[in-house]
Amino acid sequence: MKKAVLLLFLTLGALTVRAQANAQELEWHTDVAKAVSLSEKSKKPILMFFTGSDWCGWCMKLQKEVLKTPEFTKWAKDNVILVELDFPRRTAQSDALKQQNAQLNQFFQVRGYPTVWFANGTKTADGKISFEALGSTGYVAGGPSAWLDGANKIIKKS
Numbered sequence: 001m002k003k004a005v006l007l008l009f010l011t012l013g014a015l016t017v018r019a020q021a022n023a024q025e026l027e028w029h030t031d032v033a034k035a036v037s038l039s040e041k042s043k044k045p046i047l048m049f050f051t052g053s054d055w056c057g058w059c060m061k062l063q064k065e066v067l068k069t070p071e072f073t074k075w076a077k078d079n080v081i082l083v084e085l086d087f088p089r090r091t092a093q094s095d096a097l098k099q100q101n102a103q104l105n106q107f108f109q110v111r112g113y114p115t116v117w118f119a120n121g122t123k124t125a126d127g128k129i130s131f132e133a134l135g136s137t138g139y140v141a142g143g144p145s146a147w148l149d150g151a152n153k154i155i156k157k158s
Helices: 002-023 032-042 057-067 070-079 095-107 143-155
Strands: 046-051 081-086 115-123 129-137
Touching: 032 046, 032 081, 032 115, 032 129, 046 057, 046 095, 057 143, 070 143, 081 095, 115 143, 129 143
Parallel strands: 046 081
Antiparallel strands: 046 115, 115 129
């Protein structure tokens, strides 16, 4: 009986570690220019996650309940290019990153966190970036399936 219980715990532990590893396989870009290039090549829209990673409770809740789940990981790999636009209070950032994030925050008129914008991005001949906003969302109760249903409705418009 003890061996069976031990085996069960080891199996469940291995599955939990694997699920967490899969969720961490996603690449969240912070360089918007690079993300736009990847978006143009892959023909996938950009998901821009505006967050206060070290102070925003709802942002952390969205991360835990949706963005760090295996369901989101699979969906994101197939459907979007991920960009994190962070506005931390305690974590240091370069001036260039702060400026980029502030400009996008202003462009998309973000009023609260978390906000997730979906957009198509293009680079013009002179190297400037332009966006076609598709829609936005934030925290949605109901876990990954509820959040992904809303996200799919937004990106299907493109």
